[in-house]
Each structure stands twice: as C-alpha cells, then as structure tokens.
Amino acid sequence: MNWPARSVSRAKPFVFVLGLMPLARWFWLGYHDALTANPAEFLSRSSGTWTLVCLLVTLSITPVRQLLGQPALVRLRRMCGLFTFFYATLHALAWAWWDRGFEPTGMVADVLKRPFITVGMAAFILLLLLALTSTQGSIRRLGKRWQTLHRAVYFIGILAILHYFWHKAGKNDFSTVIIYGAVLAALLGWRVQRWLRSARPAAVVAARGQASKAHARSGG
Numbered sequence: 001m002n003w004p005a006r007s008v009s010r011a012k013p014f015v016f017v018l019g020l021m022p023l024a025r026w027f028w029l030g031y032h033d034a035l036t037a038n039p040a041e042f043l044s045r046s047s048g049t050w051t052l053v054c055l056l057v058t059l060s061i062t063p064v065r066q067l068l069g070q071p072a073l074v075r076l077r078r079m080c081g082l083f084t085f086f087y088a089t090l091h092a093l094a095w096a097w098w099d100r101g102f103e104p105t106g107m108v109a110d111v112l113k114r115p116f117i118t119v120g121m122a123a124f125i126l127l128l129l130l131a132l133t134s135t136q137g138s139i140r141r142l143g144k145r146w147q148t149l150h151r152a153v154y155f156i157g158i159l160a161i162l163h164y165f166w167h168k169a170g171k172n173d174f175s176t177v178i179i180y181g182a183v184l185a186a187l188l189g190w191r192v193q194r195w196l197r198s199a200r201p202a203a204v205v206a207a208r209g210q211a212s213k214a215h216a217r218s219g220g
C-alpha cells in the first residue's frame with residue numbers, strides 16, 4: 001500500500017528536528033566546554049562530515065522510494081538537500097573564519113592554491129545553485145532544464161568524496177573515505193542500473209521496429 005502524500009508531509013517536522021541535531025550537539029558540547037582541545041578544528045571537521053552525511057541521505061531518497069514502492073517519500077528530498085547546503089555553509093564559514101580570518105585575498109589564494117579546497121569550493125558553488133533553484137517557482141520557470149540542472153547533485157557527490165580523499169591523503173588514512181565512497185558508489189550504481197534497464201527495452205523496441213520495416217520493404 002502506498003503511503004498517502006499527506007502522512008509523509010506530516011513527517012517533515014520530525015525530519016527538520018532530526019536535521020538540527022548536529023547543530024544542537026555542537027551547542028551542547030560548547031556549553032559544557034567539551035568541544036575538544038581544538039574547537040575550531042573539531043567544528044570544521046564535524047561540519048564537513050555532516051555535510052557529507054546529509055548529501056548521502058538526500059541521494060538515498062530516490063533508491064529507498066523505489067525499493068519500498070513509496071513515491072511520496074520524494075516530499076522529504078528538498079528538506080534533506082537544504083540541510084546539506086546549510087551544513088556546507090557552516091563548514092565553508094568555519095574555513096573562512098578560522099583558516100583565513102575572512103580575508104578575501106587569502107581566501108581566493110587558498111582556493112586557487114590547494115586542490116582539496118578548490119574541489120570543496122566547486123561542490124559548494126554547485127550546492128548553492130541547487131539551493132537557489134529548489135523553489136516551486138524555479139521548477140515551473142526552468143521546466144525540463146530543472147531536472148538537468150539538479151542532476152549536478154551526482155557530480156557534487158563525486159567532488160565531495162574527492163575533497164575528503166585529498167584531505168585525508170595528507171594523513172594517509174583512508175578508512176572512512178572508503179566507507180563514504182562505497183555508499184556513494186552504491187547510490188550512483190543503483191541509478192545507472194535502473195537507467196540501463198529502462199533504456200534496454202526502448203532499444204529493443206526500436207530495433208524490432210527497424211527490422212519489421214526492412215522486412216516490409218523487402219516484400220517479405
């Protein structure tokens with residue numbers, strides 16, 4: 001049985017509160033003076049991790065909705081996407097403030113000089129574009145182009161893993177990168193196999209059409 005759209009919409013406040021949990025945790029730790037010996041580094045890393053988690057949750061909504069046969073779950077996707085953007089903004093602000101002291105020339109130089117920052121910034125700019133065009137008005141205005149633009153989320157996923165990989169390369173520790181990378185590969189792989197399965201019958205129909213036309217032309 002399909003879940004009614006209204007019941008899924010009723011789950012939105014719950015998802016909203018859940019999405020604010022990492023932020024609440026940082027305030028809690030800050031209030032109890034427990035943000036580790038280096039709070040700036042802790043918050044910078046934690047916000048990066050939560051950006052990645054929110055991104056993977058957003059990307060998992062379509063496969064979960066298809067597996068469970070519950071199309072109404074799509075109603076939660078926009079909120080998850082906006083939480084990804086929210087944590088990415090905090091993460092970028094942490095870098096701008098603690099790493100670069102909000103100094104524009106230093107920030108531009110860092111983006112140009114360090115490939116892992118370049119890749120992170122590219123992912124952030126794409127996320128900003130998707131957040132700005134996530135409204136009903138944009139969906140109406142952009143029509144078919146909206147879907148094409150929002151496919152950029154797959155590319156953001158790849159950039160995010162590359163950013164994480166590069167960050168960890170300096171420490172020679174890839175254990176968590178492999179886990180997040182495998183989850184992303186599974187989520188993208190699911191889409192590729194669905195696309196291949198839907199493309200195959202269309203190709204078979206087209207080939208059959210060609211064959212019967214050729215047959216008719218030859219008078220057979």
Ligand code: HEM
Nearest residue numbers: 041044045048049051052088092095120121123124160164
């Ligand atoms: C979609 C966008 C992004 C994602 C998913 C992301 C994710 C991450 C992750 C998972 C980490 C490693 C956390 C850890 O070590 O546990 C990280 C580290 C870092 N990211 Fe990003 N990031 C993004 C964008 C950016 C942007 C725009 C910047 C700045 C321009 C940035 C700057 C950094 C820095 C400086 C670190 C190292 C933090 C430290 O070691 O103290 N990231 N990021």
